[in-house]
Amino acid sequence: MALSGLDIYKLLPKTNCKECGYATCLAFAMALAQKKVSLDVCPRVTEQAKASLESASQPPMKLVTIGGGENALQIGNEVVMFRHEQKFYHPTGIGFIMEDTLKPDEANARLGKINELKFERVGQVINVDIVALANRSQDKFKFLELVKTAAQGTKLNIILISDSVDALKEAAQLLKDRRPLLMSAGTELDKVTAIAKENDLPLVVKGKTLEEIAASTEKAKSQGISEMVLLFDEPNLSKRMQLYTLARRSALKKNTRPLGYPLIAFTTFDNAEEEMEEAISYVTRYANIVILKNIERDSVLPLLVARQDIYTDPQKPVQVEPKIYEIGKVTKESPVIVTTNFSITYFTVSGEVESSKVPTYIIACDAEGMSVLTAWAAEKFTAERIAGALKKSGIEEKVSHKKVAIPGYVAVLSGKLEELSGWTVQVGPREASALPAFLKSWRAA
Numbered sequence: 356m357a358l359s360g361l362d363i364y365k366l367l368p369k370t371n372c373k374e375c376g377y378a379t380c381l382a383f384a385m386a387l388a389q390k391k392v393s394l395d396v397c398p399r400v401t402e403q404a405k406a407s408l409e410s411a412s413q414p415p416m417k418l419v420t421i422g423g424g425e426n427a428l429q430i431g432n433e434v435v436m437f438r439h440e441q442k443f444y445h446p447t448g449i450g451f452i453m454e455d456t457l458k459p460d461e462a463n464a465r466l467g468k469i470n471e472l473k474f475e476r477v478g479q480v481i482n483v484d485i486v487a488l489a490n491r492s493q494d495k496f497k498f499l500e501l502v503k504t505a506a507q508g509t510k511l512n513i514i515l516i517s518d519s520v521d522a523l524k525e526a527a528q529l530l531k532d533r534r535p536l537l538m539s540a541g542t543e544l545d546k547v548t549a550i551a552k553e554n555d556l557p558l559v560v561k562g563k564t565l566e567e568i569a570a571s572t573e574k575a576k577s578q579g580i581s582e583m584v585l586l587f588d589e590p591n592l593s594k595r596m597q598l599y600t601l602a603r604r605s606a607l608k609k610n611t612r613p614l615g616y617p618l619i620a621f622t623t624f625d626n627a628e629e630e631m632e633e634a635i636s637y638v639t640r641y642a643n644i645v646i647l648k649n650i651e652r653d654s655v656l657p658l659l660v661a662r663q664d665i666y667t668d669p670q671k672p673v674q675v676e677p678k679i680y681e682i683g684k685v686t687k688e689s690p691v692i693v694t695t696n697f698s699i700t701y702f703t704v705s706g707e708v709e710s711s712k713v714p715t716y717i718i719a720c721d722a723e724g725m726s727v728l729t730a731w732a733a734e735k736f737t738a739e740r741i742a743g744a745l746k747k748s749g750i751e752e753k754v755s756h757k758k759v760a761i762p763g764y765v766a767v768l769s770g771k772l773e774e775l776s777g778w779t780v781q782v783g784p785r786e787a788s789a790l791p792a793f794l795k796s797w798r799a800a
């Protein structure tokens with residue numbers, strides 16, 4: 356938990372010598388709490404206070420990196436329990452189990468399907484992140500075969516799961532450059548820890564209770580492991596969910612360092628729909644990696660959408676660039692419609708325009724990323740702004756008419772907009788779903 360200005364002040368020399376450039380130690384402490392200045396600016400702070408302040412300034416949850424390069428998955432480093440308090444920083448990694456009991460062609464087919472789980476939503480590409488390779492057969496050679504197949508068949512990040520220390524060791528060496536996450540269901544944690552240490556890899560630490568996990572992370576830490584991911588071995592779903600929440604709360608609210616690591620969850624339902632619901636529960640409470648079994652696109656998409664929504668900054672709406680968009684093969688006689696630059700609004704409108712098959716110009720007016728009614732109520736979608744957007748877009752040179760349609764919800768802006776822009780304003784439908792009918796009957800003259 357971050358220290359307050361007063362907490363920091365208690366650790367400072369309290370001489371008010373001004374050498375830091377601040378009038379008092381308290382003013383310096385306040386600036387330090389707001390991260391406006393660094394501690395080394397005070398030459399008089401004691402080594403003991405420095406150590407306490409530096410340890411307190413570490414994030415309550417460790418950042419863990421799995422994989423490398425541009426596909427690397429970073430998880431953890433979260434600072435709040437609830438998204439609206441600030442934001443969640445590192446989206447939950449979504450992945451799928453692959454067992455070494457699969458035949459090579461089955462493994463390749465499954466990998467191919469997993470690789471294709473990529474979607475576009477509100478202008479962003481959303482995709483899955485991980486494959487978890489499990490040594491289900493308990494045969495080292497089958498496991499290593501699967502590891503080689505996955506290494507060639509996917510750029511996604513990899514989790515290696517085996518009870519065999521030998522199998523894990525060889526697999527870790529094979530994939531060292533891919534920085535896999537190691538996981539052993541067995542009891543030889545010391546030996547697996549040594550493999551993680553030797554190859555500088557993150558490690559899954561498993562336990563039934565908070566206390567058991569905390570003891571294991573402290574032990575692994577003392578053996579040189581800094582990046583760990585926690586797994587609760589609790590068969591009851593509601594108790595398991597409770598443990599995930601308690602672990603997050605302990606790390607963030609009580610600054611319990613041994614629990615300050617990201618969490619991993621494996622789904623238990625076999626049915627794709629139920630599994631998706633279970634996975635969404637983990638994403639919301641508070642798994643940093645979720646591993647599923649089913650790879651049906653229809654059930655994976657809602658999960659990825661839920662993750663995208665939860666990890667969007669609540670203070671920063673997803674926006675599209677405010678400009679003119681051409682949908683279809685537009686001509687000088689094509690309709691011109693206006694909406695706001697809130698991504699969900701824009702993509703809902705553009706989706707309906709596309710389905711109408713009427714080539715149309717859409718002017719996304721800068722409304723600071725708000726939806727139509729919100730922006731209008733906040734005076735961010737006004738006649739002045741729309742008139743400005745029409746002018747700036749250069750639409751006058753693109754069409755032979757001067758007719759623009761505005762959303763039905765802001766019909767009240769029509770008169771003033773006509774006055775300011777010189778364009779004839781048409782009141783379009785309130786809901787985007789009515790746009791196809793509106794556009795099909797639209798005429799330039």
Ligand code: SF4
Pocket residue numbers: 367368369370371372373374375376377378379380383384396397398399400
């Ligand atoms: S330099 Fe250190 S001791 Fe002096 S006023 Fe600043 S914080 Fe206080």
